[in-house]
Amino acid sequence: MIWLIIAAMTLILFFNRYLFLEPRLPIRLNRGVKEFLGFAVPGMLTAICGPIIFIKDHTLDVSLTNPYLLAGLCAIGLMAWSRNVLLSVVSSVALFYLFRAWL
Amino acid sequence: MPSTLPRVAFIRGAIACLPLTLACAPWGLLAGSTAIDAQLSPAQSQGLSLFVFAGAAQLVAIGMIKGGAGAISILLTTLLLTSQHLLYAMHLRPMVAPLPARWRFGLGFLLTDEFFALVSPMDRQTFNRWYALGVGLCMYVGWNLFTCLGIVVGQSIPGLDQLGLEFSIAATFIALITPVVRSLPSVVCVAVSLFAVVLFSYWRWESAIVLAGLAGMAAGYVCKRLGVYFS
Numbered sequence: 270m271i272w273l274i275i276a277a278m279t280l281i282l283f284f285n286r287y288l289f290l291e292p293r294l295p296i297r298l299n300r301g302v303k304e305f306l307g308f309a310v311p312g313m314l315t316a317i318c319g320p321i322i323f324i325k326d327h328t329l330d331v332s333l334t335n336p337y338l339l340a341g342l343c344a345i346g347l348m349a350w351s352r353n354v355l356l357s358v359v360s361s362v363a364l365f366y367l368f369r370a371w372l
Numbered sequence: 373m374p375s376t377l378p379r380v381a382f383i384r385g386a387i388a389c390l391p392l393t394l395a396c397a398p399w400g401l402l403a404g405s406t407a408i409d410a411q412l413s414p415a416q417s418q419g420l421s422l423f424v425f426a427g428a429a430q431l432v433a434i435g436m437i438k439g440g441a442g443a444i445s446i447l448l449t450t451l452l453l454t455s456q457h458l459l460y461a462m463h464l465r466p467m468v469a470p471l472p473a474r475w476r477f478g479l480g481f482l483l484t485d486e487f488f489a490l491v492s493p494m495d496r497q498t499f500n501r502w503y504a505l506g507v508g509l510c511m512y513v514g515w516n517l518f519t520c521l522g523i524v525v526g527q528s529i530p531g532l533d534q535l536g537l538e539f540s541i542a543a544t545f546i547a548l549i550t551p552v553v554r555s556l557p558s559v560v561c562v563a564v565s566l567f568a569v570v571l572f573s574y575w576r577w578e579s580a581i582v583l584a585g586l587a588g589m590a591a592g593y594v595c596k597r598l599g600v601y602f603s
Contacts, residue, residue, distance in 0.1 A: 275424060287480035288461060289462040291476070292470065305590070308561045315566050316569040318566075319569035324570065341542060348551065
Protein backbone atom coordinates (compact mmCIF):
# COMPACT_ATOMS: atom_id res chain seq x y z
CA MET A 270 0.00 0.00 0.00
CA ILE A 271 2.73 2.46 0.99
CA TRP A 272 4.69 1.58 -2.16
CA LEU A 273 1.55 2.21 -4.26
CA ILE A 274 1.14 5.66 -2.67
CA ILE A 275 4.83 6.42 -3.33
CA ALA A 276 4.48 5.30 -6.98
CA ALA A 277 1.33 7.38 -7.50
CA MET A 278 2.92 10.42 -5.84
CA THR A 279 5.93 10.01 -8.15
CA LEU A 280 3.65 10.06 -11.20
CA ILE A 281 1.70 13.11 -9.92
CA LEU A 282 4.89 15.06 -9.24
CA PHE A 283 6.37 14.19 -12.62
CA PHE A 284 3.11 15.16 -14.35
CA ASN A 285 3.05 18.57 -12.61
CA ARG A 286 6.73 19.16 -13.37
CA TYR A 287 6.85 17.94 -16.95
CA LEU A 288 3.47 18.91 -18.50
CA PHE A 289 4.45 22.37 -19.73
CA LEU A 290 7.99 21.31 -20.68
CA GLU A 291 6.53 19.05 -23.42
CA PRO A 292 7.05 20.84 -26.77
CA ARG A 293 4.13 19.04 -28.46
CA LEU A 294 1.70 20.57 -25.97
CA PRO A 295 0.17 23.30 -28.16
CA ILE A 296 0.40 26.38 -25.98
CA ARG A 297 2.12 29.64 -26.72
CA LEU A 298 2.85 32.15 -24.02
CA ASN A 299 1.88 35.72 -24.89
CA ARG A 300 3.27 38.82 -23.17
CA GLY A 301 0.48 38.92 -20.61
CA VAL A 302 1.11 35.34 -19.46
CA LYS A 303 4.86 35.98 -19.25
CA GLU A 304 4.30 39.11 -17.15
CA PHE A 305 1.96 37.12 -14.91
CA LEU A 306 4.54 34.35 -14.47
CA GLY A 307 7.15 37.00 -13.67
CA PHE A 308 5.42 37.25 -10.30
CA ALA A 309 5.83 33.49 -9.66
CA VAL A 310 8.94 33.82 -7.43
CA PRO A 311 7.60 36.43 -4.96
CA GLY A 312 4.04 35.04 -5.12
CA MET A 313 4.68 31.32 -4.65
CA LEU A 314 7.67 31.51 -2.30
CA THR A 315 5.79 33.95 -0.05
CA ALA A 316 2.87 31.52 0.04
CA ILE A 317 5.20 28.72 1.21
CA CYS A 318 6.73 30.93 3.95
CA GLY A 319 3.43 32.30 5.29
CA PRO A 320 2.15 29.23 7.14
CA ILE A 321 5.61 28.40 8.55
CA ILE A 322 5.85 31.87 10.10
CA PHE A 323 2.28 32.62 11.19
CA ILE A 324 0.57 29.27 11.80
CA LYS A 325 1.54 27.04 14.70
CA ASP A 326 -0.62 23.98 15.48
CA HIS A 327 -3.49 25.45 13.44
CA THR A 328 -3.59 28.69 15.41
CA LEU A 329 -2.67 32.11 14.09
CA ASP A 330 0.19 33.97 15.84
CA VAL A 331 0.75 37.57 14.71
CA SER A 332 2.18 38.82 18.02
CA LEU A 333 5.72 40.16 18.36
CA THR A 334 6.51 37.30 20.77
CA ASN A 335 6.35 34.89 17.81
CA PRO A 336 10.02 33.95 17.23
CA TYR A 337 9.27 32.91 13.61
CA LEU A 338 7.90 36.40 12.86
CA LEU A 339 10.71 38.27 14.63
CA ALA A 340 13.46 36.22 12.99
CA GLY A 341 11.65 36.45 9.62
CA LEU A 342 11.68 40.25 9.86
CA CYS A 343 15.38 40.09 10.76
CA ALA A 344 15.98 37.92 7.66
CA ILE A 345 14.36 40.60 5.45
CA GLY A 346 16.52 43.31 7.07
CA LEU A 347 19.72 41.25 6.83
CA MET A 348 19.11 40.41 3.18
CA ALA A 349 18.25 44.01 2.22
CA TRP A 350 21.42 45.18 3.97
CA SER A 351 23.95 42.46 3.03
CA ARG A 352 22.59 41.06 -0.30
CA ASN A 353 24.15 37.75 0.78
CA VAL A 354 21.84 34.70 0.87
CA LEU A 355 24.03 32.42 3.00
CA LEU A 356 24.89 35.12 5.58
CA SER A 357 21.23 36.13 5.91
CA VAL A 358 19.99 32.55 6.29
CA VAL A 359 22.63 31.51 8.84
CA SER A 360 22.28 34.70 10.94
CA SER A 361 18.48 34.69 10.96
CA VAL A 362 18.35 31.00 11.92
CA ALA A 363 20.74 31.78 14.81
CA LEU A 364 18.53 34.73 15.82
CA PHE A 365 15.48 32.45 15.61
CA TYR A 366 16.92 30.11 18.24
CA LEU A 367 17.92 33.09 20.41
CA PHE A 368 14.38 34.50 20.26
CA ARG A 369 12.91 31.09 20.94
CA ALA A 370 15.08 30.66 24.01
CA TRP A 371 14.19 34.13 25.36
CA LEU A 372 10.47 34.43 24.56
CA MET B 373 27.41 31.76 -21.35
CA PRO B 374 26.14 29.17 -23.90
CA SER B 375 29.75 28.69 -25.00
CA THR B 376 30.91 27.82 -21.45
CA LEU B 377 32.40 24.33 -21.06
CA PRO B 378 29.76 21.83 -19.84
CA ARG B 379 31.91 20.71 -16.90
CA VAL B 380 32.54 24.30 -15.75
CA ALA B 381 28.86 25.23 -16.05
CA PHE B 382 27.82 22.05 -14.21
CA ILE B 383 30.16 22.78 -11.30
CA ARG B 384 29.07 26.44 -11.20
CA GLY B 385 25.45 25.31 -10.97
CA ALA B 386 26.20 22.82 -8.20
CA ILE B 387 28.12 25.47 -6.22
CA ALA B 388 25.31 28.01 -6.70
CA CYS B 389 22.86 25.48 -5.27
CA LEU B 390 25.04 24.41 -2.33
CA PRO B 391 23.75 27.01 0.20
CA LEU B 392 20.16 26.14 -0.69
CA THR B 393 20.90 22.42 -0.43
CA LEU B 394 22.40 22.90 3.03
CA ALA B 395 19.41 25.03 4.04
CA CYS B 396 17.21 22.05 3.18
CA ALA B 397 19.16 19.78 5.55
CA PRO B 398 16.62 20.15 8.39
CA TRP B 399 13.76 19.25 6.06
CA GLY B 400 15.65 16.28 4.66
CA LEU B 401 16.42 15.07 8.19
CA LEU B 402 12.74 15.52 9.07
CA ALA B 403 11.59 13.72 5.91
CA GLY B 404 13.72 10.71 6.89
CA SER B 405 13.00 10.66 10.61
CA THR B 406 9.25 11.39 10.42
CA ALA B 407 8.80 8.64 7.81
CA ILE B 408 10.32 6.14 10.24
CA ASP B 409 8.12 7.63 12.95
CA ALA B 410 5.06 6.97 10.72
CA GLN B 411 5.98 3.25 10.56
CA LEU B 412 7.40 3.33 7.03
CA SER B 413 10.28 0.94 6.38
CA PRO B 414 13.73 2.50 5.79
CA ALA B 415 13.47 1.56 2.08
CA GLN B 416 10.07 3.26 1.77
CA SER B 417 11.33 6.33 3.64
CA GLN B 418 14.31 6.67 1.28
CA GLY B 419 12.07 5.80 -1.69
CA LEU B 420 9.97 8.89 -1.06
CA SER B 421 13.05 11.11 -1.46
CA LEU B 422 14.51 9.06 -4.35
CA PHE B 423 11.34 8.98 -6.48
CA VAL B 424 8.97 11.74 -5.31
CA PHE B 425 11.71 14.26 -4.41
CA ALA B 426 9.40 17.01 -3.12
CA GLY B 427 9.95 18.18 0.45
CA ALA B 428 6.60 19.71 1.35
CA ALA B 429 4.60 16.94 -0.35
CA GLN B 430 6.67 14.23 1.37
CA LEU B 431 6.23 15.72 4.84
CA VAL B 432 2.49 16.27 4.32
CA ALA B 433 2.01 12.73 2.95
CA ILE B 434 3.95 11.24 5.87
CA GLY B 435 1.80 13.23 8.29
CA MET B 436 -1.36 11.99 6.57
CA ILE B 437 -0.18 8.37 6.54
CA LYS B 438 0.53 8.65 10.26
CA GLY B 439 -2.91 10.21 10.78
CA GLY B 440 -4.52 7.26 8.98
CA ALA B 441 -5.72 9.18 5.89
CA GLY B 442 -6.83 7.25 2.78
CA ALA B 443 -4.70 6.94 -0.35
CA ILE B 444 -7.06 9.07 -2.48
CA SER B 445 -6.99 12.05 -0.14
CA ILE B 446 -3.20 11.80 0.16
CA LEU B 447 -2.84 11.83 -3.64
CA LEU B 448 -5.30 14.69 -4.12
CA THR B 449 -3.43 16.74 -1.54
CA THR B 450 -0.16 15.95 -3.32
CA LEU B 451 -1.62 17.10 -6.64
CA LEU B 452 -2.85 20.42 -5.24
CA LEU B 453 0.12 21.03 -2.95
CA THR B 454 2.64 20.61 -5.77
CA SER B 455 0.74 22.34 -8.58
CA GLN B 456 3.11 25.32 -8.35
CA HIS B 457 5.40 23.11 -10.47
CA LEU B 458 2.99 23.65 -13.39
CA LEU B 459 3.70 27.38 -13.15
CA TYR B 460 7.44 26.82 -12.79
CA ALA B 461 7.47 24.60 -15.91
CA MET B 462 5.44 27.12 -17.88
CA HIS B 463 7.97 29.77 -16.93
CA LEU B 464 10.93 27.56 -17.94
CA ARG B 465 9.20 26.31 -21.11
CA PRO B 466 10.99 28.65 -23.57
CA MET B 467 14.36 27.33 -22.35
CA VAL B 468 13.67 23.63 -21.70
CA ALA B 469 11.03 22.61 -24.29
CA PRO B 470 13.45 22.87 -27.28
CA LEU B 471 15.93 20.45 -25.61
CA PRO B 472 16.19 16.72 -26.51
CA ALA B 473 13.79 14.38 -24.65
CA ARG B 474 16.37 13.03 -22.15
CA TRP B 475 17.19 16.60 -21.06
CA ARG B 476 13.50 17.51 -20.76
CA PHE B 477 12.77 14.41 -18.66
CA GLY B 478 15.89 14.88 -16.54
CA LEU B 479 15.48 18.60 -15.83
CA GLY B 480 11.71 18.07 -15.41
CA PHE B 481 12.30 15.46 -12.73
CA LEU B 482 14.78 17.77 -10.95
CA LEU B 483 12.44 20.79 -11.01
CA THR B 484 12.00 22.05 -7.42
CA ASP B 485 11.29 25.40 -5.72
CA GLU B 486 15.04 25.90 -5.30
CA PHE B 487 15.82 24.86 -8.90
CA PHE B 488 13.25 27.35 -10.13
CA ALA B 489 14.59 30.12 -7.90
CA LEU B 490 18.11 29.69 -9.35
CA VAL B 491 17.33 28.89 -13.01
CA SER B 492 14.33 31.15 -13.73
CA PRO B 493 16.33 34.43 -13.67
CA MET B 494 18.07 33.17 -16.85
CA ASP B 495 16.62 33.86 -20.29
CA ARG B 496 17.00 32.03 -23.59
CA GLN B 497 20.42 33.62 -24.19
CA THR B 498 21.95 32.98 -20.77
CA PHE B 499 20.32 29.57 -20.09
CA ASN B 500 22.80 26.72 -19.83
CA ARG B 501 21.50 23.13 -19.55
CA TRP B 502 24.63 21.94 -17.73
CA TYR B 503 24.34 24.72 -15.15
CA ALA B 504 20.68 23.72 -14.61
CA LEU B 505 21.69 20.05 -14.29
CA GLY B 506 24.34 21.00 -11.70
CA VAL B 507 21.74 22.90 -9.67
CA GLY B 508 19.20 20.07 -9.87
CA LEU B 509 21.59 17.20 -9.12
CA CYS B 510 23.22 19.03 -6.20
CA MET B 511 19.77 19.39 -4.66
CA TYR B 512 18.84 15.76 -5.45
CA VAL B 513 21.99 14.21 -3.99
CA GLY B 514 21.90 16.50 -0.94
CA TRP B 515 18.22 15.86 -0.29
CA ASN B 516 18.71 12.09 -0.42
CA LEU B 517 21.82 12.16 1.78
CA PHE B 518 20.00 14.21 4.43
CA THR B 519 16.98 11.90 4.22
CA CYS B 520 19.28 8.92 4.73
CA LEU B 521 20.88 10.67 7.71
CA GLY B 522 17.42 11.41 9.07
CA ILE B 523 16.48 7.73 8.80
CA VAL B 524 19.66 6.68 10.61
CA VAL B 525 19.96 9.24 13.41
CA GLY B 526 16.41 10.62 13.52
CA GLN B 527 15.25 7.72 15.60
CA SER B 528 17.71 8.60 18.36
CA ILE B 529 16.59 12.28 18.65
CA PRO B 530 13.15 12.41 20.29
CA GLY B 531 10.80 15.28 19.39
CA LEU B 532 12.70 16.26 16.25
CA ASP B 533 9.57 17.87 14.77
CA GLN B 534 9.27 20.21 17.77
CA LEU B 535 12.71 21.82 17.25
CA GLY B 536 11.48 24.53 14.85
CA LEU B 537 13.82 23.30 12.11
CA GLU B 538 11.41 24.43 9.40
CA PHE B 539 12.39 28.05 10.02
CA SER B 540 15.52 27.52 7.91
CA ILE B 541 13.27 27.02 4.87
CA ALA B 542 11.35 30.24 5.56
CA ALA B 543 14.65 32.10 6.06
CA THR B 544 15.97 30.75 2.74
CA PHE B 545 12.89 31.80 0.80
CA ILE B 546 12.84 35.24 2.46
CA ALA B 547 16.44 35.72 1.32
CA LEU B 548 15.38 34.83 -2.24
CA ILE B 549 12.23 37.01 -2.24
CA THR B 550 13.73 40.19 -0.72
CA PRO B 551 15.95 41.20 -3.69
CA VAL B 552 13.07 40.62 -6.16
CA VAL B 553 10.69 43.01 -4.38
CA ARG B 554 11.73 46.32 -5.92
CA SER B 555 8.51 47.79 -7.36
CA LEU B 556 4.98 48.53 -6.18
CA PRO B 557 3.45 45.60 -8.12
CA SER B 558 5.85 43.13 -6.48
CA VAL B 559 5.07 44.58 -3.02
CA VAL B 560 1.35 44.14 -3.74
CA CYS B 561 2.02 40.58 -4.97
CA VAL B 562 3.87 39.61 -1.77
CA ALA B 563 1.32 41.32 0.51
CA VAL B 564 -1.70 39.65 -1.13
CA SER B 565 0.03 36.25 -1.27
CA LEU B 566 0.98 36.46 2.42
CA PHE B 567 -2.46 37.58 3.58
CA ALA B 568 -4.22 34.96 1.44
CA VAL B 569 -2.00 32.05 2.50
CA VAL B 570 -2.42 32.83 6.19
CA LEU B 571 -6.19 33.09 5.76
CA PHE B 572 -6.49 29.94 3.61
CA SER B 573 -4.24 27.84 5.87
CA TYR B 574 -6.18 29.06 8.88
CA TRP B 575 -9.28 27.73 7.10
CA ARG B 576 -7.29 24.51 6.47
CA TRP B 577 -7.73 24.57 2.67
CA GLU B 578 -5.52 21.82 1.24
CA SER B 579 -4.68 23.98 -1.76
CA ALA B 580 -3.90 27.08 0.35
CA ILE B 581 -0.37 27.57 -1.00
CA VAL B 582 -1.27 27.33 -4.68
CA LEU B 583 -4.39 29.49 -4.45
CA ALA B 584 -2.66 32.16 -2.35
CA GLY B 585 0.34 32.20 -4.70
CA LEU B 586 -1.96 32.63 -7.70
CA ALA B 587 -3.89 35.41 -5.91
CA GLY B 588 -0.62 37.24 -5.20
CA MET B 589 0.60 36.82 -8.78
CA ALA B 590 -2.76 38.06 -10.15
CA ALA B 591 -2.70 41.08 -7.81
CA GLY B 592 0.86 41.96 -8.88
CA TYR B 593 -0.05 41.56 -12.54
CA VAL B 594 -3.20 43.73 -12.29
CA CYS B 595 -1.24 46.38 -10.39
CA LYS B 596 1.44 46.44 -13.11
CA ARG B 597 -1.18 46.68 -15.91
CA LEU B 598 -2.97 49.53 -14.08
CA GLY B 599 0.35 51.33 -13.70
CA VAL B 600 0.99 51.08 -17.46
CA TYR B 601 -2.59 52.17 -18.21
CA PHE B 602 -2.49 55.32 -16.05
CA SER B 603 1.03 56.50 -16.89
